[in-house]
Amino acid sequence: MTYWALNAIFLAVVLATVVIASIVERRRLNWPALGITLAVLLVMTAVFDNVMIGIGLVAYNQSLISGAFIGVAPLEDFAYAVAAVVGLPSLWVLLGRGRHERGRAMLKALFVSSRPLSWINTAFPFAAAYILTTQRIDLTLVLGTIYFLVPYNLAMYGINDVFDYESDLRNPRKGGVEGALLDRRMHRPTIIAAILTNIPFLAYLIVVGGSLSWLVLAISVFAVVAYSAKGLRFKEKPFLDSLTSSTHFVSPAVYGLVLAGAIFSPQLWALLAAFFLWGVASHAFGAVQDVIADREGGISSVATVIGARATARLAVVAYLLGGVLLLFTEWPGPLAAILVLPYAAVCAPFWNVTDADADTANRGWRRFLLLNFISGFFVTMLMIWWRLTT
Numbered sequence: 001m002t003y004w005a006l007n008a009i010f011l012a013v014v015l016a017t018v019v020i021a022s023i024v025e026r027r028r029l030n031w032p033a034l035g036i037t038l039a040v041l042l043v044m045t046a047v048f049d050n051v052m053i054g055i056g057l058v059a060y061n062q063s064l065i066s067g068a069f070i071g072v073a074p075l076e077d078f079a080y081a082v083a084a085v086v087g088l089p090s091l092w093v094l095l096g097r098g099r100h101e102r103g104r105a106m107l108k109a110l111f112v113s114s115r116p117l118s119w120i121n122t123a124f125p126f127a128a129a130y131i132l133t134t135q136r137i138d139l140t141l142v143l144g145t146i147y148f149l150v151p152y153n154l155a156m157y158g159i160n161d162v163f164d165y166e167s168d169l170r171n172p173r174k175g176g177v178e179g180a181l182l183d184r185r186m187h188r189p190t191i192i193a194a195i196l197t198n199i200p201f202l203a204y205l206i207v208v209g210g211s212l213s214w215l216v217l218a219i220s221v222f223a224v225v226a227y228s229a230k231g232l233r234f235k236e237k238p239f240l241d242s243l244t245s246s247t248h249f250v251s252p253a254v255y256g257l258v259l260a261g262a263i264f265s266p267q268l269w270a271l272l273a274a275f276f277l278w279g280v281a282s283h284a285f286g287a288v289q290d291v292i293a294d295r296e297g298g299i300s301s302v303a304t305v306i307g308a309r310a311t312a313r314l315a316v317v318a319y320l321l322g323g324v325l326l327l328f329t330e331w332p333g334p335l336a337a338i339l340v341l342p343y344a345a346v347c348a349p350f351w352n353v354t355d356a357d358a359d360t361a362n363r364g365w366r367r368f369l370l371l372n373f374i375s376g377f378f379v380t381m382l383m384i385w386w387r388l389t390t
Contacts, residue, residue: 002064002065002066003060003064003065003066003074003076004066004076006076006139006142007076007079007080007083011079011082011083013083013087014082014083014086014087014090017087017090017091018086018087018090030089034085034086034089037085038081038082038085038086041081041084041085042078042081045073045077045078045080045081046070046071046073046078049071049073049077050070050071050072050073053072053073054072056135057131057135057383058131058135058136058137059135059136059137060074060136060137061136061138106186106189109183109186109190110154110158110186110189110190110193113154113157113158113161113186113190114150114153114154114157114158115153115157117369118153118157119149119150119153120149120372120373120376121249121372122148122149122152122153122156122248122249122252123145123146123148123149123252124376125148125249125250125252125253125256125275126144126145126148126252126253126255126256127141127144127145127148127256128253128256128379128383129252129253129254129255129256129257129260129262130144130256130257130259130260132383133256133257133260133261133262134260134261140204140205140208140259143201143204143205144201144205144255144256144259146201147198147201147202147205148252150197151194151197151198151201152198152224152252154190154193154194154197154198155194155195155197155198155221155224155225156224156227156248158190158191158193158194159190159191159194159224159225159227159228159229160227160228160235161190162187162190162191162228163228163229163230163233164228164297164299198221202217202221205217205259208259209258209259212258213255213258213259216251216254216255216258217255219247219251220247220248220251220252220254220255223244223247223248223251224248226244227241227244227245227248235299235301236299236300236301237300238300238301238302238304238305238306239302241283241287241301241302242279242280242283242284242287242302243280245279245280245282245283246276246277246278246279246280246282246283247276247279248279249275249279250272250275250276250279253272253275254272265330266328267328267329267330267333268329268330270325270326270328270329270333271325271326271329271333273322273325274322274323274325274326274329274340275322276322277318277319277321277322277325278318278319278322278340278343280318281314281315281316281317281318281319281322281343281347282315282343282368283302284302284303284311284312284314284315284318285311285312285315285346285347285350285361285364285365285368286365286368287301287302287303287304287311288303288308288311288312288315288350288353288358288361289358289359289360289361289362289365290303290358291303291304291307291308291355291358291359292355292358292359302314303358307355308350308353308354308355308358308361309351309352309353309354309355312347312350312351312353312361313351315347316344316347316348316351319340319343319344319347320340320344322340323337323338323339323340323341323344324337326340332382335382336378336379336382339375339378339379342371342374342375343368343371343375346364346367346368346371347364349364350364
């Protein structure tokens with residue numbers, strides 16, 4: 001499949017969204033504003049695309065591109081900017097007030113349930129692992145990244161919201177960016193949507209993969225289901241809950257490496273182990289703030305069993321151990337060890353937190369959500385710098 005053929009798929013979806021928005025809502029898009037936005041985004045795409053290609057971070061199969069360039073950036077790359085600028089406002093119109101309230105309410109509920117703030121936490125590890133190993137952009141990278149960006153998260157968090165409904169009713173954090181309070185009427189549609197959005201991507205990934213990648217993908221998907229689904233409920237098995245949650249974020253990276261044919265050196269294993277400790281620490285700290293709500297809802301977790309204080313201390317130690325492991329990775333891995341210090345600093349003020357005031361840890365958790373984006377930026381910069389110096 002050529003890149004223009006791939007673009008055609010995205011642009012067809014965008015065109016359909018624009019037409020539906022115009023017909024159903026009878027509202028015109030603000031084309032002058034979109035034009036200005038598009039101009040800015042196209043310039044940014046030209047600049048950063050040329051930089052990434054120029055330093056060798058990405059490459060293209062010459063037989064799959066048209067041969068038209070802006071600098072060294074293929075013209076095809078700019079189609080995604082057009083799709084984003086036109087498609088997102090059209091989707092916003094469809095989700096706004098007007099007719100078909102039930103359909104919009106369902107889309108909004110699915111959107112919130114998928115935890116948009118966490119999409120990057122699973123898509124980035126896969127994309128980074130795959131592109132750094134293959135050093136190319138291809139259809140598998142695009143579809144795999146899309147899968148771990150949205151469908152994977154809809155399955156992970158949607159299933160969680162369905163089976164955690166009773167405890168979520170007692171949790172004041174639910175109903176916003178930190179988690180959806182999913183109406184009972186949305187439980188069945190959420191499960192169906194998770195299945196329907198996952199199957200096409202999984203089918204493709206199975207076709208392009210091999211036996212080892214199938215195994216890693218199966219473990220990843222099983223962890224997503226087992227964490228929350230009735231009859232498994234790994235989230236109610238203390239310590240296994242943190243291990244399973246960490247698997248949610250590390251397994252996409254492992255899958256990307258295996259799918260790309262990476263060689264697993266001791267340094268790479270140390271890097272993955274450090275990432276896994278980060279996941280364990282993050283889940284454990286997140287459980288601290290929910291001690292009271294989980295106990296009232298009859299849910300066991302690492303925090304309800306060993307207490308808020310011990311769990312907060314576990315998170316700090318796990319973060320720091322992850323940083324130590326990074327010191328044994330290939331450069332610039334040791335430099336990335338610095339990035340664990342802000343996480344430990346966020347948790348440290350709750351070193352002596354009690355169960356009674358465990359909900360105060362939510363202040364640290366909100367900082368953690370912001371810290372993920374900041375750390376992601378610096379990790380990306382380190383990746384680009386590494387490509388420049390190798």
